Amino acid sequence: MGKRAMYFKLLSASLANRRARTATILAAIIICAAVVSVVTSIYRDTGTQFGKELRRYGANMVALPRPPANFVDQSLADKAARSFGDRLVGYSPFLYGTVTLKDSEVVVVGVRLAQLEKVSPYLKITRIGTGRTLVGRRLAEKLELTGAERLSLSFAERKKVFNVGGIVESGGVEDDQIFVDLRSAQELLGRPQAASLAYFSVLSPIPRRSALISNKAGNDHLQLEPIGRIARSERQVLDKVSALIFSVAGMILATSALAVATTMMAVVIERRREVALKKALGADDRGIIAEFAGEGLVLGLVGGSLGWLLGYLAAQWIGRAVFQASVSFAATTVLITIGTSLAVAVIAMSVPVRLALKIEPALALKGE
Amino acid sequence: MALIKLDGVSKTYGAVNALDNITLAIDKGELLAIMGPSGSGKTTLLNIIGCLDKASRGSVIIDGADISPLSRAELTKRRRETIGLVFQQFHLIPHLTAVENVMLAQYYHSLPERTEAMEALARVGLEQRADHLPSELSGGEQQRTCVARALINRPTVILADEPTGNLDEENEELVMGLFEELHGEGHTIILVTHDQEIGSRAGRQIRLAHGRTVAAGQHVS
Numbered sequence: 381m382g383k384r385a386m387y388f389k390l391l392s393a394s395l396a397n398r399r400a401r402t403a404t405i406l407a408a409i410i411i412c413a414a415v416v417s418v419v420t421s422i423y424r425d426t427g428t429q430f431g432k433e434l435r436r437y438g439a440n441m442v443a444l445p446r447p448p449a450n451f452v453d454q455s456l457a458d459k460a461a462r463s464f465g466d467r468l469v470g471y472s473p474f475l476y477g478t479v480t481l482k483d484s485e486v487v488v489v490g491v492r493l494a495q496l497e498k499v500s501p502y503l504k505i506t507r508i509g510t511g512r513t514l515v516g517r518r519l520a521e522k523l524e525l526t527g528a529e530r531l532s533l534s535f536a537e538r539k540k541v542f543n544v545g546g547i548v549e550s551g552g553v554e555d556d557q558i559f560v561d562l563r564s565a566q567e568l569l570g571r572p573q574a575a576s577l578a579y580f581s582v583l584s585p586i587p588r589r590s591a592l593i594s595n596k597a598g599n600d601h602l603q604l605e606p607i608g609r610i611a612r613s614e615r616q617v618l619d620k621v622s623a624l625i626f627s628v629a630g631m632i633l634a635t636s637a638l639a640v641a642t643t644m645m646a647v648v649i650e651r652r653r654e655v656a657l658k659k660a661l662g663a664d665d666r667g668i669i670a671e672f673a674g675e676g677l678v679l680g681l682v683g684g685s686l687g688w689l690l691g692y693l694a695a696q697w698i699g700r701a702v703f704q705a706s707v708s709f710a711a712t713t714v715l716i717t718i719g720t721s722l723a724v725a726v727i728a729m730s731v732p733v734r735l736a737l738k739i740e741p742a743l744a745l746k747g748e
Numbered sequence: 749m750a751l752i753k754l755d756g757v758s759k760t761y762g763a764v765n766a767l768d769n770i771t772l773a774i775d776k777g778e779l780l781a782i783m784g785p786s787g788s789g790k791t792t793l794l795n796i797i798g799c800l801d802k803a804s805r806g807s808v809i810i811d812g813a814d815i816s817p818l819s820r821a822e823l824t825k826r827r828r829e830t831i832g833l834v835f836q837q838f839h840l841i842p843h844l845t846a847v848e849n850v851m852l853a854q855y856y857h858s859l860p861e862r863t864e865a866m867e868a869l870a871r872v873g874l875e876q877r878a879d880h881l882p883s884e885l886s887g888g889e890q891q892r893t894c895v896a897r898a899l900i901n902r903p904t905v906i907l908a909d910e911p912t913g914n915l916d917e918e919n920e921e922l923v924m925g926l927f928e929e930l931h932g933e934g935h936t937i938i939l940v941t942h943d944q945e946i947g948s949r950a951g952r953q954i955r956l957a958h959g960r961t962v963a964a965g966q967h968v969s
Contacts, residue, residue, distance in 0.1 A: 386851060386860045389844075397843040657839045660800060661897075662828025662856035664821060742800040745839060746791065 391674045398650070404643045405725075406683050412636030413687020413721040414694065419629045420713045421695035423622070439470070439499040439579035439607060440586055443593070446601040451475075451571060453595065454562075456602045457578035460593045467583040470498020473575030475565045479533040486519060487557045488533060490565020490575075499579040504549045511543025514559040520547050531558070533568060540568045578602075584618055633724060640679075640728035644672075648732040655736050656744030665737050672736060676729040677722060684721030688714055749812075751776040751936055752797060752905065757806035759792050759959075766792040768959040769806070774905075774938065779931040781939045781950035789959040790940045791909055797938065798907045799827035811904050828857050832898030836910035838890040840882040846893045847878040850900050857901040868896040872926060888919025895926055905936040912946055924949055 381389070395402045443460050445452045454473050461471040475490035493512050497503065505514060509528020523531075531542050542560055549555060566572050590605030648655070655668060692707070699707040750773035759767040767789045774780055782790045795801035796808060799815060802823070807816045815826055840849045850868055851860040869875050872892040882890055891911060898906050908927070912920040924946060931937055931951070939950055947953045955962050 381851065381860050381862055383855060383859055386855045389848065390852075390855075393843040653839065654841055657841065658852070658856065659824065660798075660827070660833055660839075661853045662824060664824050667856060742795040745835060745837075 387670070387674070390671060391678065394651075394671070395675060395678065398647060401643055401647050401650075402679070405640050405679050406686075408636045408639035408643070409679055409683025409721050409725055410687040410690060412633055412724050413684045413717050414691035415629050415632045415636075415687075416720045417688045417691020417713060417717040418695045418698065419625050420716050421692060421707045421710070422698060423625060424710060424713065437613070438501055439581045441580040441582050441604060442607050443578040443580070443602045443604045445577070446592070446603050449600070451574040451576065452578055452602050453600050454573045454575055456593055456595055456600060457575060460578070460602065460604050461580060463593070464580065464582050468580065469583060470495050470581040471578065472496060472499050473562060473578040475562060475569065475571060475574060476576045477535060477565065477569040477571075479535045479568065481531060481533055481558075482523075486533075487553075488565055488568070489557050489559050490562040490569070491559055492562050493559065496559065499581050500550075500554075501581075502550060503554060506547045506549070507545060508547060509543065509545045511545035512561055513542040513544050514546045514548040515544055516555040516557045517547055517549040518555040519558065533558070533560075535568050536570065538568055538570065540564055584615075586615065633720070637724045637728040640725060641731050644676075644729055644732035645735065648672075648736045651736075652739055652744050655739050656741040659739065659741040660745060668736055669733055672729055672733045673726060676725040680722035680725030681718065683725070684718035687721060688717040691717065750774060750809075751778075751811060752938075753807075753809040754793075754797070755807045755809075757793075757796060757803045757808060759789070759796065759801070760804045765959050767796070767803070770956075770959075770961055772954065772961070774936065776936055777931070777934045779927065779937045779939070779951045781941055781947035781953040782956065783941060783944070783947045783953050784956035784962075785942060788956040790942075790956050792959075793956065794907050794909055794938065794940045797905070798831050798833060799823040828901075830904040832901065832903035832906040834891070834894045834898050834906065834908035834911045836913040838882070838887075838894050838914070840890055840893060840897075842882055845879045845881055846874060846885065846889075846896075849882070849893055850897045853897045853900050865896075865900060868900045869893070871899065872896045886919065887915050888922050891915060891919065891923050892926065895923070895930075899930070899935075905938060906930065907938050907940075909940045910942070911939065912941070912943065920946070 443452055443457050452473065457471075457473050461468055472492040472495040477488050477490075478485050479488045480486075493514070496514075497505065508525075511528055513531065515523070515525060515531070525544060525547070529544050531544060533540055533542060542558070542564070548559060560568075562575070566574060586606050588606065590603055592601050593604055594601045658668065692709070692713070695707040699705050752772075752774040754770055754772040757767055757770045758765065770793060782793060784790050792801065796803050797810070799818075803816055807814055809815070810826070810830060813826075815823065818826060840846075841852065844852065847862060847865045847869060850865040851862065854860045854865065866875060866878055869878050872895050874889060874892055874896065877885060877889055882893070885893065891914075894911075898908075911927070912923055915923060927937055927939070928949065939946070941947050
């Protein structure tokens with residue numbers, strides 16, 4: 381039998397012969413690992429779901445023209461949208477203008493109509509026809525719109541006819557506006573490729589500071605910035621949820637570490653004579669540390685693996701019950717869970733190991 | 749030249765003098781009995797020779813090297829290399845078999861080698877009981893396993909603290925017979941005992957009382 385084989389013999393015999401203590405430590409590590417597994421899975425996967433839920437608030441980023449310019453170049457706004465990658469939930473440039481309708485002035489808003497509900501999800505849209513144009517509720521009442529009608533809007537010398545397809549309602553200024561396709565608005569207002577501003581609905585993390593997006597020539601810019609009110613609330617909600625989750629997880633981790641440490645203290649006291657004998661036979665501090673650390677690593681590894689599995693199953697259930705979404709498998713979650721379990725086991729072992737190193741063989745073997 | 753030499757060795761625990769100015773020389777191949785009543789300091793003396801404890805004053809030379817100034821870690825290394833220990837309460841690890849208990853001493857010394865451990869067990873007449881747990885061995889068998897464990901690393905000296913204290917007469921005779929055989933083979937053995945009859949089987953006895961040497965017997969070759 382080689383040295384390594386003897387080491388593993390001592391390790392396995394020690395764990396197997398203290399089944400109750402081993403089970404207690406293992407249970408503490410499994411609970412700790414399960415909590416880490418649930419928290420990391422939920423935070424990773426359903427964190428995104430939670431972020432999507434928060435997108436009901438509407439756009440959280442806006443692109444504004446950089447003075448002295450009065451308009452945003454549409455290609456620059458597209459470039460800004462692309463910079464968000466997969467985190468972009470919705471985006472549309474908005475072009476505002478005052479036009480004439482039946483001798484009255486009304487505000488027309490050119491938008492990408494397919495994106496309107498994504499950047500302004502608080503708008504209630506009632507379909508009344510096949511046209512694409514949406515009319516604000518108060519304006520529709522004023523115009524006595526009864527169904528799908530055609531509206532003739534004019535600006536300067538230009539005139540365009542729009543087919544009404546729905547009524548839009550927000551309780552705000554939108555109730556007095558007409559929402560038309562962006563390109564048509566640009567043609568009517570004589571502002572090709574231009575927008576007054578652009579709204580973006582973006583998943584967290586939302587940039588905290590504004591950024592400047594420039595064209596290739598460097599002579600045109602737009603200012604991209606978070607919508608303070610929305611972004612702040614979102615950040616606060618997400619930060620509070622994270623803080624809550626992590627503080628609960630931290631408390632459970634600390635409790636598990638304490639349970640492991642106290643059980644190991646009891647094990648060291650129980651094994652006082654065995655440790656003393658090993659010292660008397662010539663075991664040095666390194667040898668004693670290696671035996672206890674080995675036990676810690678085995679328990680951490682086994683407990684971490686079982687805990688991860690338990691946590692993964694629990695996370696699936698939580699994900700479905702709360703967010704109606706399943707949690708995907710992630711290797712990082714396995715690594716974080718097992719790594720944390722090993723760290724908890726080894727840290728919790730440090731105090732009992734110090735106690736073991738202080739054992740005086742002469743006194744312990746005499747039973748003092 | 750003496751194998752072990754103690755010069756003016758004292759050991760104090762707070763205000764208590766466990767050993768008081770002990771001077772002693774032990775030759776190679778000697779079987780020495782340290783005798784005395786409970787609390788006379790015999791185990792403390794054995795612990796100091798066995799590198800399990802440090803003297804408060806005086807020098808302890810084993811095989812030409814002064815161990816008095818050594819650190820705890822250095823004493824552990826010296827103990828591992830030069831001392832074989834036999835205890836009154838056997839101190840076998842309950843979840844290891846007899847041969848594994850012997851191999852444990854090899855494990856901390858160098859490399860565990862089952863063949864050698866089996867030879868050591870055969871030397872004490874236990875080769876048939878090698879794969880039994882301590883709970884399956886009699887007291888005498890357990891103590892003989894301890895002797896095999898003490899012998900396995902070929903120590904300079906074997907120290908035995910009341911080795912027959914927990915044995916019946918038959919096993920006492922077996923174990924003492926074993927020590928006498930080992931002595932006959934040239935092993936240096938120091939026995940601590942309060943039993944006059946056991947002590948009388950040693951080549952030399954020294955008697956302690958209140959931490960001092962009160963009588964020293966003659967060398968018997």
